[in-house]
Amino acid sequence: MGSEAESECSEVILGVDGGTTSTVCVCLPLLRFSDHLPDPLPVLGRAVAGCSNYNSIGEEAARDTLAKVMEEALSISGVNVSAVRAVCLGVSGVNHPRDAERVFNWIRNIFPAHVNIYVHNDAVAALASGTMGKLHGCVLIAGTGCISYGFTEDGREARAAGAGPVLGDWGSGYGIAARALTAVVRAHDGRDMQTTLTTHILDSLGLSSPDEIIGWTYADPSWARIAALVPVVVSCAEAGDQVANDILKNAVEELASSVKAVVRRLSLAGEDGRGSFPVVMVGGVLEANRNWDIGSEVINSVFKTFVGACPIRPKVEPAVGAALVAWNSLKKEVQANGHR
Structure with a gap:
């Protein structure tokens, strides 16, 4: 760890990325408030736990997950609660000020009153991971779920998608896999064209007939379990299956449209629509594959509208990124009070 980190190691900040699949907490030393951050950033401790979206697992379980992951990160870092100066949580399921207040109250009971606590949707943490804590631009997350979220430099914000599978997040991993499962059932019924998805999905799940897909799906309809089938869909599309290819094309359209919606609502591209702005790309669905690179296709679609x-x-x-949001927020407060 460099001297800059050591100079402030008596105080730390916590950053939490709380998702539907997993929750991660990192502990960083409170760095000097300057315009330059050390590279690499000194991470004192990192802990991982399960889902912390209370819409998925309930309030008590989500609260316990957040408390446990922060406690573990502090323990790994060799510090206790008294060393914490600020905490920023980006949590899936925080979609309204009431949601943020609920999570804030959970965390307020853990830390002393002087600790600054910031609660956002997990998309904010993802955006900050690309902008090093500065909340400006748009982030697209496409993993188990999907969401586009944007901020302007004056603090306005907007989101698109992120409403979950029932309300149509079809560009998500869940959405892609659910469409693939539907395609297999429809093909088996004779309602749609045949697809190699049938053979490959059955092999992946260890099933012998499309009829068994119904029981498999509803036995445990968790989002992550179904989204895990995305690599099978991509593989079939890369092998030339038309149904799988159409599913991925639809996902690209859905994801690109959510980014464009946020950019328009916030005028991130300026009055003429040609201004520059960051688009942070996060999530396994957007990672490059051999021939089918969903992330690149999304960006190409966005480019056609916003150069x-x-x-x-x-x-x-x-x-x-969440920890850096806390650091930047503290920095602004200190500078506003006339201190360095």
């Missing part, structure tokens, strides 16, 4: 879009693949994980 100033600047795609960013983050160098740090969203939990670190």
Whole structure:
């Protein structure tokens, strides 16, 4: 760890990325408030736990997950609660001020009153992972779920998608896999064209007949379990299956439209629509494959409307982005009070 980190190691900040699949917490030393951050950033401790979206697992389980992952990160870092100066949580399911207040109250009971606590949707942590804590631009997350979220430099924000599978997040991993399962059932019924998805999905799940897909799906309809089939869909599309290819094309359209909606609502591209702005790309669905690169196809679609879009693949994980949001917020408060 460098001298800059050591100079402030008596105080730390926590960043939490709380998702539907997993929750990550990192502990960073409170760095000097300057315009330059050390590279690499000194991470004192990192802990991982399960889902913390209370819409998926309930309030008590989500609260316990957040408390446990923060406690573990502090323990790994060799510090206790008294060393914490600020905490930023980006949590899936925080879609309204009431949601943020609920999570804030959970965390307020854990830390002393002087600790600054910031609660956002997990998309904010993902955006900050690409902008190093500065909330400006648009982030597209496409993993188990999907969402586009944007901020302007003056603090306005907007989102598109992220409403979950029932309300149509079809560009998500869940959405892609659910469409593939539907295609297999429809093909088996004779309602749609045959597809190699049938053989490959049955092999992947260890099933012998499409009839068994119904029981498999409803036995445990968790989002992540179904989304895990995305690589099978991509493989079939790369092998030339038309049904799988159409599913991925639809996902690209859905994801690109959500980014464009946010950019328009916030005028991120300026009055003429040609200004530059960052688009942070996060999530397994957007990672490059052999021939089918969903992330690149999304950006190409966005480029057709907004030529100033600047795609960013983050160098740090969203939990670190959350910690940097806390650091930047503290920095602004200190500077506003006339201190350095």
